[in-house]
Amino acid sequence: MLRDFTFNEVYFLxxxxxxxxxxxxxxxxxxxxxGLVIAGMRVSPYAVLRRAAMAxxxxxxxxxxxxxxxxxxxxxxxxxxxxxPWTAAAITFIVNSAAFFGEIFYGSIESIxxxxxxxxxxxxxxxxxxxxxxxxxxAFRLMLPPTVGFTVQIVKGTSVASLIGLTELxxxxxxxxxxxxxxxxVFGTVALIYFALCWPLSLLGASLERRLLVQKVRGGPLxxxxxxxxxxxxxxxx
Amino acid sequence: MxxxxxxxxxxxxxxxxxxxxxxxLELSLVSMVFGLAIGILGAxxxxxxxxxxxxxASAYxxxxxxxxxxxxxxxxxxxLPFIGLRLSSDTAxxxxxxxxxxxxxxxxxxxxxxxxxxxQIEAGKALGLSGRQIIRHIVIVxxxxxxxxxxxxxxxxxxxxxxxVSAIAAEELTAIANNxxxxxxxxxxxxxxxxxxxxxxxQAFIMLFRLGGRLLFRWKV
Amino acid sequence: xxxxxxxxxxxxxxxxxxxxxxxxxxxxxxVTTDEIISRGKVIIAIDTTTAPYxxxxxxxxxxxxxxxxxxxxxxxxxxxxxxxTVTSPxxxxxxxxxxxxMVISIFSITPERALQVAFSIPYAGQSSVVLAPKSLDIxxxxxxxxxxxxxxxxxGEDGLLTKQAEKFPGIEILRFDDYASISQAMLxxxxxxxxxxxxxxxxxxxxxxxxxFELKYILKSFFFGIGVRKDSPELLQWLNTLVYSLKxxxxxxxxxxxxxxxxxxxxxxx
Numbered sequence: 256m257l258r259d260f261t262f263n264e265v266y267f268l269x270x271x272x273x274x275x276x277x278x279x280x281x282x283x284x285x286x287x288x289x290g291l292v293i294a295g296m297r298v299s300p301y302a303v304l305r306r307a308a309m310a311x312x313x314x315x316x317x318x319x320x321x322x323x324x325x326x327x328x329x330x331x332x333x334x335x336x337x338x339x340p341w342t343a344a345a346i347t348f349i350v351n352s353a354a355f356f357g358e359i360f361y362g363s364i365e366s367i368x369x370x371x372x373x374x375x376x377x378x379x380x381x382x383x384x385x386x387x388x389x390x391x392x393x394a395f396r397l398m399l400p401p402t403v404g405f406t407v408q409i410v411k412g413t414s415v416a417s418l419i420g421l422t423e424l425x426x427x428x429x430x431x432x433x434x435x436x437x438x439x440x441v442f443g444t445v446a447l448i449y450f451a452l453c454w455p456l457s458l459l460g461a462s463l464e465r466r467l468l469v470q471k472v473r474g475g476p477l478x479x480x481x482x483x484x485x486x487x488x489x490x491x492x493x
Numbered sequence: 494m495x496x497x498x499x500x501x502x503x504x505x506x507x508x509x510x511x512x513x514x515x516x517x518l519e520l521s522l523v524s525m526v527f528g529l530a531i532g533i534l535g536a537x538x539x540x541x542x543x544x545x546x547x548x549x550a551s552a553y554x555x556x557x558x559x560x561x562x563x564x565x566x567x568x569x570x571x572x573l574p575f576i577g578l579r580l581s582s583d584t585a586x587x588x589x590x591x592x593x594x595x596x597x598x599x600x601x602x603x604x605x606x607x608x609x610x611x612x613q614i615e616a617g618k619a620l621g622l623s624g625r626q627i628i629r630h631i632v633i634v635x636x637x638x639x640x641x642x643x644x645x646x647x648x649x650x651x652x653x654x655x656x657x658v659s660a661i662a663a664e665e666l667t668a669i670a671n672n673x674x675x676x677x678x679x680x681x682x683x684x685x686x687x688x689x690x691x692x693x694x695x696q697a698f699i700m701l702f703r704l705g706g707r708l709l710f711r712w713k714v
Numbered sequence: 715x716x717x718x719x720x721x722x723x724x725x726x727x728x729x730x731x732x733x734x735x736x737x738x739x740x741x742x743x744x745v746t747t748d749e750i751i752s753r754g755k756v757i758i759a760i761d762t763t764t765a766p767y768x769x770x771x772x773x774x775x776x777x778x779x780x781x782x783x784x785x786x787x788x789x790x791x792x793x794x795x796x797x798x799t800v801t802s803p804x805x806x807x808x809x810x811x812x813x814x815x816m817v818i819s820i821f822s823i824t825p826e827r828a829l830q831v832a833f834s835i836p837y838a839g840q841s842s843v844v845l846a847p848k849s850l851d852i853x854x855x856x857x858x859x860x861x862x863x864x865x866x867x868x869x870g871e872d873g874l875l876t877k878q879a880e881k882f883p884g885i886e887i888l889r890f891d892d893y894a895s896i897s898q899a900m901l902x903x904x905x906x907x908x909x910x911x912x913x914x915x916x917x918x919x920x921x922x923x924x925x926x927f928e929l930k931y932i933l934k935s936f937f938f939g940i941g942v943r944k945d946s947p948e949l950l951q952w953l954n955t956l957v958y959s960l961k962x963x964x965x966x967x968x969x970x971x972x973x974x975x976x977x978x979x980x981x982x983x984x
Contacts, residue, residue, distance in 0.1 A: 258772065267774045316649070317695040318688045319656040321667065326688065329807050330681040337811035339798075411561040415657070420801045425563060430770055433763045433894040436901065439572040446560045446568070453559035574902035582888060582904075660895070662864070662888035672889065674803050675868025
């Protein structure tokens with residue numbers, strides 16, 4: 256032991272939390288946008304795009320996040336790139352969460368009755384305008400609860416970036432543990448910080464989900480496909 | 494400086510990687526069984542238990558779902574010995590993974606229970622079934638059937654998530670990969686091979702899980 | 715109507731990714747001291763989880779033996795040091811992919827590693843030892859049979875103890891990812907003995923069972939060199955000259971006493 260675990264160390268853990276938050280925001284925004292593209296491809300009229308989107312989702316949901324991160328960080332060398340840990344982590348978290356967002360968005364889009372597509376085609380709308388102006392606004396409320404739920408997974412998943420040396424919350428915990436040797440205190444504090452970040456999001460997700468269920472019971476404008484529990488999609492990389 | 498690929502050193506060590514894969518499967522499958530059991534108990538407690546029991550189940554679910562698995566592993570392995578509970582690496586990994594999955598499974602199974610119409614339970618009562626029989630035949634089995642795909646998704650995340658138990662010296666595929674990296678310095682080649690192995694196993698698991706669902710639920714209910 | 719076509723969105727995203735990747739590209743290959751000086755900074759890989767060589771001080775700035783050596787390198791070149799933190803398995807890739815100019819992070823000189831990177835003459839050294847509670851009677855590997863021994867994955871101790879475990883079946887090796895984890899496993903009583911550095915007992919307090927720890931036996935002596943890319947002979951020669959001079963004027967010995975509580979061991983050269 257080189258020094259005690261004091262409020263000074265707690266302060267640095269709190270400072271490191273901003274990098275965890277920043278990484279989660281990057282993953283949420285970038286992954287959300289890319290996920291929208293993936294979901295759009297998944298319901299597009301072109302079989303090639305649909306298949307590409309399915310393969311994309313299958314790959315990123317079928318291999319560990321840690322291995323994906325190692326491949327981006329160490330593996331891009333063979334095309335002459337050497338991203339720093341931040342760039343590697345940002346890219347990995349964006350492409351990984353895009354797969355999960357893509358699946359969530361796709362599920363919500365699918366639960367909008369098929370008739371809506373047919374009506375807008377009859378009205379002369381093409382694919383993208385139909386998706387953007389008619390389907391997505393309706394699907395939005397459906398996708399909201401699982402999206403918030405998955406955001407919790409993103410926040411927790413950022414801890415994996417510590418394993419390529421990115422100094423976010425989990426890595427700072429290891430660094431402080433190295434000099435204080437107080438794992439119960441260090442990891443207890445860190446668990447509390449993660450909990451403080453994630454729990455409000457979880458509560459928000461749950462309350463959104465309840466509101467949705469109430470609407471459905473009252474006979475809201477949702478099709479029968481919406482009966483699939485949004486809770487089912489609340490799962491992600493860890 | 495160009496990076497030159499060498500797969501030779503990895504292919505020489507196939508048996509080690511396969512052994513790591515079998516450990517990954519063992520850890521995942523055992524914790525799936527325990528996790529599902531915890532999930533069913535938790536869901537029944539949350540849906541039918543008396544208030545304090547339901548509150549306890551909720552607290553467990555919230556605590557586990559809102560903290561990273563890595564931190565839970567550290568806690569079980571490094572901190573529990575200070576209150577006299579010493580678990581080996583493998584046991585600690587299985588306990589952590591089971592508790593982790595149990596929290597998610599609780600919520601999934603609970604969603605299934607909620608999807609069962611109240612009338613169905615009334616019908617069970619009218620037929621003279623006992624409370625235990627009703628919970629088992631009218632609630633749990635149909636509930637699991639309703640959320641079977643969601644459970645499958647969670648099991649896959651469990652399989653992939655087991656990759657971080659090397660942090661407490663449990664040996665599995667990613668730990669073996671890291672050992673090989675240190676021996677051969679062939680980071681990228683090894684991670685490609687390991688990614689392919691995980692991918693193949695996950696796809697096989699998806700197929701088996703679907704097949705299992707067909708076999709299980711054709712004659713039940 | 716077509717402002718948000720998927721094609722454009724995808725193209726925009728790809729462009730964004732490309733910019734991010736380009737920003738993340740390592741600077742031009744610095745292979746000579748002249749290039750480092752004209753660039754105005756030297757980029758050095760360190761690890762802040764390897765106390766007492768690499769750690770952080772109370773204001774979370776890097777500190778330790780390795781960090782002080784890195785600062786001396788910067789001073790001698792007359793340029794500021796940019797630290798890049800790497801993990802132990804990330805040291806060789808960080809050099810091979812041009813992320814850093816050199817690695818100063820308890821980088822033991824071994825012929826296997828020297829196939830990938832080049833080492834300077836050693837600037838520090840220590841022995842890998844087996845540490846265990848005083849109450850255990852351990853004089854050699856035969857006494858470890860039936861015990862759990864913790865090591866850091868891929869370190870010298872890992873290799874040596876793994877070989878001893880092959881010779882004496884019954885030694886159970888547990889591999890952890892960093893030194894803090896094995897020290898912690900030791901304090902929690904999760905392992906009976908550990909492989910570590912000869913400074914290791916100064917970090918171990920009483921365990922959960924109230925035990926004190928001591929050095930049991932020495933496995934092997936290791937020497938740390940500064941790692942550079944193999945295509946930088948001029949930089950390597952300059953580093954050798956610097957280490958030679960820091961050793962002769964007593965600077966390295968002072969650092970060793972400050973950080974390890976022991977004088978610098980006899981350092982061989984090659």
